[in-house]
Amino acid sequence: MTENQDFNGETPLGIDPDWWRQAVVYQVYPRSYADADASGIGDLKGITSRVPYLKELGVDAIWLSPFYPSQLADGGYDVDDYRDVDPKIGTLDDFDKMSAALKEAGIKLIVDIVPNHTSNQHEWFKAALAAGPGSPERDRYIFREGKGENGEEPPSDWVSIFGGPAWERVEDGQWYLHLFAPEQPDLNWNNHDVHEDFKKTFRFWSDRGVDGFRIDVAHGCAKGDMWGDLPSEAELLAMPKDGNHPIWDRDDVHDIYKEWREVFNEYNPPRTAVAEAWVETDRRPPYASPEELGQAFNFDLLSARFDAGEFKKIVSDNLELSSKSGSSSTWVLSNHDVVRHATRYGLAIDPEKTNEQVAREWLLAGGSEDQLDRELGEKRARAATLFELALPGSAYLYQGEELGLHEVADIPDAERQDPTFFRSPGVNIGRDGCRVPLPWTREGASFGFGEAKAHLPQPAWFGDYSVQAQEDDAASTLNLYRVALKARRELQTTEGLEWLESGSEDALAFRRPNGWVNFTNFGNEPVQLPAELAVGELKVASADVSGDIVPGATTVWLKLS
CATH class of the missing domain: 3.20.20.80 (Glycosidases)
Known part of the structure; x- marks a missing residue:
C-alpha cells in the first residue's frame, strides 16, 4: 500500500x-x-x-x-x-x-x-569511463567517435548552453555530449x-x-x-x-x-x-x-x-x-x-x-x-x-x-x-x-x-x-505578501477570469467568478477607478490608495457585493 x-x-x-x-x-x-x-x-x-x-x-x-x-x-x-x-x-x-x-x-x-544529465561523478558515468567504447555502461550516455584523421576533432561544432564546446573528449579518444557544463554529461x-x-x-x-x-x-x-x-x-x-x-x-x-x-x-x-x-x-x-x-x-x-x-x-x-x-x-x-x-x-x-x-x-x-x-x-x-x-x-x-x-x-x-x-x-x-x-x-x-x-x-x-x-x-x-496570500485563499475559490473595462490604456482590470476584482495601473500617472469598481470594498493594495484614485505602478484588489 x-x-x-x-x-x-x-x-x-x-x-x-x-x-x-x-x-x-x-x-x-x-x-x-x-x-x-x-x-x-x-x-x-x-x-x-x-x-x-x-x-x-x-x-x-x-x-x-x-x-x-x-x-x-x-x-x-x-x-x-x-x-x-x-x-x-x-x-x-x-x-x-x-x-x-x-x-x-x-x-x-x-x-x-x-x-x-547526471554529474560526471555519478557512479554510472564513472562506470562508463571504466568500461570503454561499445559497452552497455557507456550506452547510458551519448558517446561517439570524433572527426578528423584520429578522431581528434569533436563530432560537431555545437556550443553548450553555458558556453564553450558541447563535446568533451575522454582518455580513450571518444567524445561525450554535454549540453550544459562538461561536468554534466547528457543521458541517453x-x-x-x-x-x-x-x-x-x-x-x-x-x-x-x-x-x-x-x-x-x-x-x-x-x-x-x-x-x-x-x-x-x-x-x-x-x-x-x-x-x-x-x-x-x-x-x-x-x-x-x-x-x-x-x-x-x-x-x-x-x-x-x-x-x-x-x-x-x-x-x-x-x-x-x-x-x-x-x-x-x-x-x-x-x-x-x-x-x-x-x-x-x-x-x-x-x-x-x-x-x-x-x-x-x-x-x-x-x-x-x-x-x-x-x-x-x-x-x-x-x-x-x-x-x-x-x-x-x-x-x-x-x-x-x-x-x-x-x-x-x-x-x-x-x-x-x-x-x-x-x-x-x-x-x-x-x-x-x-x-x-x-x-x-x-x-x-x-x-x-x-x-x-x-x-x-x-x-x-x-x-x-x-x-x-x-x-x-x-x-x-x-x-x-x-x-x-x-x-x-x-x-x-x-x-x-x-x-x-x-x-x-x-x-x-x-x-x-502575508496579507495577499491570506486574502488569496478567499479569492481562489474557483478558476476563471473576465476582463473588464479599466478606463485607461495603462491599466488592466479583471473579475474573478466570486466577485473579486484586480485593478493594476501599469502607468506612471494616477488613474481613476471606473465608477462600477469604485463601489467595491478595498481588500489589498500594493501601495497607498486614496479614494478612487490608483497611483502609478499600483495594484488593488476589490470585492464587489
Whole structure:
C-alpha cells in the first residue's frame, strides 16, 4: 500500500488531489536559505527551522531546488546520486524531519529532478569511463567517435548552453555530449536502464512523502540520432522546433512523461509534476496534460516588460493554453536563473528587448546604480506580484522576493560560482546575483543566514531588507505578501477570469467568478477607478490608495457585493 492510500483506494479525507491547481509554491534554493551548522552553506536543518516562517507567510508548498550530492559545478544541478542528500547540507534523516515539519504545517513538498544529465561523478558515468567504447555502461550516455584523421576533432561544432564546446573528449579518444557544463554529461534516454532508474528515483522520494516533482530541462531529454551525421551549430540554430529537432522539444519526449505518469498515479493522491520546458508557446500543452506531467511552467510574464498590453496578451494566451491541456496555468516573476524582478522593473524599458535581456546587459556592464531606480523597481514588483497572485492558476514565488530583494550586482569575480560566468567571459555575468543567501536579521556575520560568512557575499544594504527589518512594518513588502496570500485563499475559490473595462490604456482590470476584482495601473500617472469598481470594498493594495484614485505602478484588489 503506497503512502496516503487508504484501504478502499479512495483519497483520504482532507487531502485534495487537485491542490496544485491553485497553489502558491515557494522555491527554496537550499544552499542559500538558512545555515544551521555554521558552514556558510544553507542546509536542510536550516530549512526546517524556518518552517514557522513559511507557514506564517502563507504558502501552500515549497519547491526544493537540488539538495543531492554534487560537486556544485552548476549549483547542485550536477547530481552525483539522485537518491541521497549532499552531506554538506544534511542527511536523509534530516530530509525526513524537514518533510514531517512541512507536513505538520500543512505545506506540500516538491523536489527538483534533473533527468537530462547526471554529474560526471555519478557512479554510472564513472562506470562508463571504466568500461570503454561499445559497452552497455557507456550506452547510458551519448558517446561517439570524433572527426578528423584520429578522431581528434569533436563530432560537431555545437556550443553548450553555458558556453564553450558541447563535446568533451575522454582518455580513450571518444567524445561525450554535454549540453550544459562538461561536468554534466547528457543521458541517453533510448537506454532502458535510464528509464528504470528514474522510475526508481520517483518512487524513492514519493515513499518519503514528497508530493510532486519539478522537472529540469524537460524539453531536452529525448534526442535524435546522435551517432549519425550531425548538423553544424548554425544549422542546428536555424532548425524549426517542430517536434523533430535533434535536441529540443522532440515529439518522442512525451513518451517518457506518459511512462512517468503511470508511476505518479501509483500514489493516492497522485504525485504531481511541473515541466521546465522552454518551448514554443503552442507546444507547451502536452507537457501539462493529465496524461503526462500535469503542469508546465509559463515563463512569459517573467520575460515581459511592465506593460499593460503585454501582460494582458500573455494572460489571455496562457489561459487558453491551460484550457487546451486540461491543467491550470503557472505564473512566475522570479527564480534562481533570472535577475530578480524588483531590479528588472527598475531599469529603463527597451522596446526591442525583454526586461531580462536589459538586466543582463546592465549587470555585464557593471550594474551601475545610476541606471537603477530601486524605488520604482520595488513599487512595480509589488504591483506585478499582486497582479500575479490574483490570476487563476499556480503562482511560483522565489525565496527573497517576499522581502523585495534586488539582484546583487557587485559580486567580485573571484567569488562567483556560476559556470555560465566562467565559460562565457565578457558575454554572460551568470546567475549568482539572485542566489545570494537571504538576510534574516539586520546585522550579524551573514545577516542571520548563519553564524559563518555566507558562501556568496551579501551586500551591506541587505540588512534593511531583512525579515527582522520588515517584521513589524505594516507597509513592508513582507507583510504585503502575508496579507495577499491570506486574502488569496478567499479569492481562489474557483478558476476563471473576465476582463473588464479599466478606463485607461495603462491599466488592466479583471473579475474573478466570486466577485473579486484586480485593478493594476501599469502607468506612471494616477488613474481613476471606473465608477462600477469604485463601489467595491478595498481588500489589498500594493501601495497607498486614496479614494478612487490608483497611483502609478499600483495594484488593488476589490470585492464587489
